[in-house]
Amino acid sequence: MAHAAASLEANLGRATRLAVQIGGFSFGMWCVGGMPVALDPEHEPFLVRGEAQNRTCDIELDISWAETLDLPEGEPSFLSGGLWSAYTSSTGTKFYFASPAVGAKPYKAAWFDPRFQRGHVVLNRSAIPAGQAIFPLEYPLDELVMMHRLALGEGIEVHALGLADNDGSGYLFLGHSGAGKSTTARLWLSEPGVKLLSDDRIILRQHNGEFWMYGTPWHGDAGIASPGRARLSRVFVLEQAPSDQLVAISQSRAAAELFARTFVPFYLKGSLQFSLEFLDQVTRSVPCSTFRFTPTASAVEAIRHARV
DSSP: OOOOOEEOOOOTTSOEEEEEEETTEEEEEEEOTTOOBEEOGGGGGGBOOGGGGGSOOSEEEEEEEESOOOOOSSOOSEEOSSSEEEEEETTEEEEEEOOGGGOSSOSEEEEEOTTSSEEEEEEEGGGSOTTOOBOTTTTTHHHHHHHHHHTTTTOEEEEEEEEEOTTSOEEEEEOOTTSSHHHHHHHHHTSTTOEEEESSEEEEEEETTEEEEEOOSOOOTTOOBOSOEEEEEEEEEEEEOSSOEEEEOOHHHHHHHHHTTBOOOTTSTTHHHHHHHHHHHHHHHSOEEEEEEOSSTHHHHHHHHHTO
16 A cells, blocks of 8 residues: 555544545545544645535545455456455445455455445555554545446546646547657646646546536656646547647547547446447537647647647
């Protein structure tokens, strides 16, 4: 488990309250008294501060200890092949997290109701060194909660770079690993008035008929993670090339390119159908192009020229 960086005071006599806001959703955590609660650097910009952190959140979580944790009987609905597994039923979804680095038993488990509005996170005391700072929503749990809540009809998460230009235009850049998302992010970093949301994970949601991009804590090589948002104006599929060129693509291909980079919990009832319908609406409403580019400042001007 990663070490948390920005410690928050834990009161031995009462529960500790912590709240963050990501993608337009607030996450409230009541942590049992005495737990050494902390916030990692990635979530610092997303922290809800002051009295607002005590308001009821969209997703409320109780955080507590267990002396040990065991995997449930039966086959999981999904095995990540890494840290986590998921078990779904009519009563909700359960996640279990395990790593050889901390022993054979799960070091953390989380249970959620079917609407992902309430949950209970339990930490295995025997697997976590005494006094180690803890962020209860430590990755990948934070992203899993978001992905599942979105899949219930509220949006999608895509593997992409998102930014807002100085005129408010919102650009979403897609690409396979190595296609140039982080390179593109760095090209825009020095541009006045530009707000970069994330260089790796973007949340898309619809509000009043418009599509909006939200930044996330889950950044890529460029290390960009912002709590901001921007209205989606254009979608670009990145391809590195000897010269800059924008090529319009069909609505069906644009939807396929987005779907290939969308995080969908296929085992959650209705999630696949919703995601396909959502992407169909996005690509019917927002212009989509392939952007063949050179990693120079000319790429920025090529995009801006296209908005005229």
